[in-house]
Amino acid sequence: MVAGQILTLNAGSSSLKFALFEPLRDDATRCRVRGQLEGIGAAARLVVQTGDGGQPARRQWRADEAAPRDVRAALQVVLAELDSRGLLDGLRAIGHRIVHGGTEFSSARAVDDALLARIEGLQSLAPLHQPYGIACLRAARERFVHAAQVACFDTAFHRTQAFVEDTFALPREYYDAGVRRYGFHGLSYQYVAQRYAQLDPLRGRGRVVIAHLGNGASACALRDGRSTSSTMGFTALDGLPMGTRCGQIDPGVLLWLMQERKMDADAISDLLYRHSGLKGLSGLSNDMRVLRASESSRAREAIEYFVARLAREIAALAASIGGIDALVFTAGIGENDAAVRAGACASLHWLGVRVDDAANAAAVGGREARISTADSPIAVWVVPTDEESTIAGQTLDVIEPGAAAA
Numbered sequence: 105m106v107a108g109q110i111l112t113l114n115a116g117s118s119s120l121k122f123a124l125f126e127p128l129r130d131d132a133t134r135c136r137v138r139g140q141l142e143g144i145g146a147a148a149r150l151v152v153q154t155g156d157g158g159q160p161a162r163r164q165w166r167a168d169e170a171a172p173r174d175v176r177a178a179l180q181v182v183l184a185e186l187d188s189r190g191l192l193d194g195l196r197a198i199g200h201r202i203v204h205g206g207t208e209f210s211s212a213r214a215v216d217d218a219l220l221a222r223i224e225g226l227q228s229l230a231p232l233h234q235p236y237g238i239a240c241l242r243a244a245r246e247r248f249v250h251a252a253q254v255a256c257f258d259t260a261f262h263r264t265q266a267f268v269e270d271t272f273a274l275p276r277e278y279y280d281a282g283v284r285r286y287g288f289h290g291l292s293y294q295y296v297a298q299r300y301a302q303l304d305p306l307r308g309r310g311r312v313v314i315a316h317l318g319n320g321a322s323a324c325a326l327r328d329g330r331s332t333s334s335t336m337g338f339t340a341l342d343g344l345p346m347g348t349r350c351g352q353i354d355p356g357v358l359l360w361l362m363q364e365r366k367m368d369a370d371a372i373s374d375l376l377y378r379h380s381g382l383k384g385l386s387g388l389s390n391d392m393r394v395l396r397a398s399e400s401s402r403a404r405e406a407i408e409y410f411v412a413r414l415a416r417e418i419a420a421l422a423a424s425i426g427g428i429d430a431l432v433f434t435a436g437i438g439e440n441d442a443a444v445r446a447g448a449c450a451s452l453h454w455l456g457v458r459v460d461d462a463a464n465a466a467a468v469g470g471r472e473a474r475i476s477t478a479d480s481p482i483a484v485w486v487v488p489t490d491e492e493s494t495i496a497g498q499t500l501d502v503i504e505p506g507a508a509a510a
């Protein structure tokens with residue numbers, strides 16, 4: 105057993121998720137508190153939930169209050185909140201979600217100046233995501249000089265993929281320069297794969313496709329719990345359509361935008377990352393709940409496109425692993441939207457997917473559940489994700505190798 109607690113930090117463009125874990129003897133870790141500060145730079149709000157499942161505490165900044173404007177300020181707010189609860193005493197290590205680990209990092213690493221410089225060198229591979237994790241890491245290092253800092257990479261889980269899965273059909277020099285399919289959401293896939301293997305040990309070691317359907321969305325094929333293929337590619341734009349990102353697109357469209365519309369890289373980046381996906385198609389919102397509640401035909405078509413691409417990608421991933429034993433849904437949409445799951449599964453009936461309608465409808469609100477019928481050749485599950493738990497486990501493994509598995 106390891107003395108001291110582990111804080112996990114997961115910084116995005118407008119949110120900072122955090123959790124505090126206590127290492128245990130038999131179980132890897134136990135979460136004492138978790139939460140997030142959302143709306144950084146705009147209408148900030150903080151939610152803090154204790155591990156015992158009590159009512160969450162909430163704080164909303166009024167318009168005339170000085171709300172946190174960046175990651176550094178958000179971290180100060182979160183730390184002050186944890187400190188006021190006496191939770192920062194005995195902090196042993198801080199685990200950070202770092203989106204991109206390039207070709208170099210296939211596991212979590214302790215952070216020192218040299219490692220930080222290498223992570224910063226990867227910024228061009230994820231310019232819209234990497235800076236927030238780095239800013240948070242820098243701020244935490246300044247504040248906690250004696251606690252270990254550990255970088256946990258979202259790409260690391262996918263470094264097991266074969267050449268045919270992580271290359272593009274470009275001249276080899278580009279592959280050698282790092283132009284590859286990295287895949288993302290790796291911290292989520294690791295958690296869901298491990299948890300599913302506990303729930304269904306036989307199939308969990310088989311051919312599994314996990315669909316992580318949140319504001320960012322991707323799907324991943326696994327064999328024996330290891331990633332073999334992912335829908336996300338060089339950047340977090342590829343694959344499934346997302347809240348505001350386009351997903352798979354013909355690169356010829358980009359050439360057309362440059363040549364005919366005279367759009368430069370910044371304008372195209374803005375279009376593909378912030379104004380496409382569900383938001384672009386519906387012209388309404390990136391939020392699936394808003395689209396569901398709408399009567400607009402464009403909102404309906406946006407959902408139809410999402411479901412159609414989802415079914416197609418799941419089938420493609422199943423082909424890449426020679427068949428499928430289990431399909432697992434996770435993240436905001438995957439854990440809550442029974443109609444999206446039902447729609448994708450209906451398109452996969454030919455593959456042997458049979459959903460129990462009542463079980464599917466009941467599997468909402470972050471509950472683990474099997475939603476396939478008893479006689480379905482392919483098991484279909486909902487397994488809520490917990491990236492923070494993966495970060496804590498990886499951090500523990502770095503500071504005390506072998507402890508997390510003990």
Ligand code: AMP
Binds near residue numbers: 320
């Ligand atoms: P995540 O990125 O995992 O937090 O997922 C966020 C997305 O999940 C939101 O943008 C919503 O579109 C979706 N979501 C959350 N709750 C629900 C729900 N009850 N029904 C449908 N979609 C939901």
